[in-house]
Amino acid sequence: MPEVRSVSFGAWLTRGSRHESAARSGIAHFVEHMLFKGTARRTAEDIAQEIDSLGGQLDAFTAKECASYYVKVLDDHLPRAVDVLADLLVNPAFDPGDIEREKKVVLEEIKMVEDTPDDLVYELFTQRFWSGHPLGRPILGVPETVNDLDAATLRDYFGRAYTGGNLVIAAAGHVDHAAVRDLVTSAFGDLPSNVEEITNTAPASMPGLLIRDKPLEQCHVCLGVSGYPQSHVDRYICYVLNIVLGGTMSSRLFQNIREKRGLAYAVSSGFVSYRDGGALTIYAGCDADSVVEVVDLIVAELQQLRDAPITSAELVRAKDHLKGSLVLSLESTSSRMSHLARQEMYYGRQFTLDETLQAVEQVTVDDVHRVAKELLVPGTVAATVLGPVDGLALSEQQLALT
Structure with a gap:
């Protein structure tokens, strides 16, 4: 990207919370925290001051199937x-005192989710939807497993997971490929190259209804059905279907629930995809007295999407939105870096922008109808309601997709 002066550089680990055991739930996320607490050469303050002196941004996150460490700076830096x-990634200190302090931080982070209802309802939904499967466990872990962590356990996990064979390096911006390759070879050359074999099992979803009472101003509703894995041949069709259903302000859910009836401020849909499974989910926040009506309207929209083709105008609008948002996102060095890394992790190759735009353009009305019928099967809907639900007259029969 010669037109910019910035560079986004990321090291992506192909290990996340789904690769933990239940007894070690949260360890991937905890290790991510600990890598910022100091190394053999730098204290945590040294790390922060050095990045600040560059005017840069250094951050990280842990997800279900990966962990990412990334920095954005000027090309000269x-x-x-x-x-x-x-x-951070080669020489972490794992100081016992830092570990005990960071446990308090992570426990507060877990409490913060409990106090963020739109996050909590999705967490509760996922735990029930993929009950008993690693994808159903929270990335942060639970207090019991976090409190059990110690330096020996963290070092053992780090030694098995943080190897060269599990890392994907991506860079975007004003960079020279050969120069970056030399930097990576020098900086990461000491990492062992072995890869521990991990057996993944595909998740099985559990339909049904979960209602949790919590004193809130609103009720938070999450509905969902099983979706396709990350690399599924019909993934672009799913993207179009999601835009039509609830992905934009002109979508069916937004127009019918918010604009026409005023029942919710936030209402949307989204696809989440992993290597061997996925889900189509819908979220709405509404008054407790409106929950039943909102759920009925969502189910009616799902049935309509399954039973009748979308219009040609909806198809064109959805495809134009997808293509435009993709092109705009790739103008950001950090977005492009993430895009490169995810393609390498899931597909082992890079798709050109023209390939992606062509794949979106090839989606037809019949394609969307076919996929809707495959996903929106009677008896497969799961729902979670969180909020002041005392006396809520909602039953699993209302989720039936008859």
Whole structure:
């Protein structure tokens, strides 16, 4: 991207919370925290000051299937930034005192989810929807497993997971490929290259209804059905279907629930996809007295999507939205870096922008109808309601998709 001066550089670990045991739930996320607490060469304050002195941004996150560490700096500062990032990933200290302090931080983070109802309802939905499967467990872990962590356990996990064979390096911006390759070879060359074999099992979804009472101003509703894995051949059709259903302000759910009836401020749909499974989910926040009506309207929209083709105008609008949002996102170095890394992790190759735009353009009305009929099967809907639900007259029969 020669037109910019910035560089986004990321080290992506192909291990996440789904690769933990139930007894070690939350360890991937905890290790991510600990890598910022200091190394053999730098204290936590040193790390922060060095990145701040570059005017850069250093951050990380843990997801179900990966962990990402990334930095954004001016092109002239890339060597120093890579040196800092590599130091975190190669030489973490895992100081026992830091571990005990960070446990308190993570426990507060867990409490924060409990106090963020739109996050909590999705967490509760996922735990029930994929009950008994690693994808159903919270990324943060639970207090019991977090409190059990110690330096020996963290070092053992780090040694098995943080290897060269599990890392994908991606960079985007004003960079030279050969120069970046040399930086990576020098900075990450000490990492072992072995990869521990991990057996993944595909998740099985559990339909039904979960209602949890919590004193809130609103009720938060999450509905969902099983979706396709990340690399499914029909993924672009799913993207179009989601835009029509609830992905934009002109979508059916937004127009019929918010604009025409005023029942919710926030209402939307989304696809989440993993290597071997996925889900189509719908979220709405509404008054407790409106929950039943909102759920009925959502189910009616799902049935309509399954039983009748979308219009040609909806198809064109959805495809134009997808293509436009993709092109705009790739103008950001950080977005493009993430895009490169995810393609490498899931597909082992890079799709050109033209390939992606062509795949979106090839989606037809019949394609969307076919996929809707495959996904929206009677008896497969799951729902979670969180909020002041005392006396809520909602039953599983209302989710039936008859």
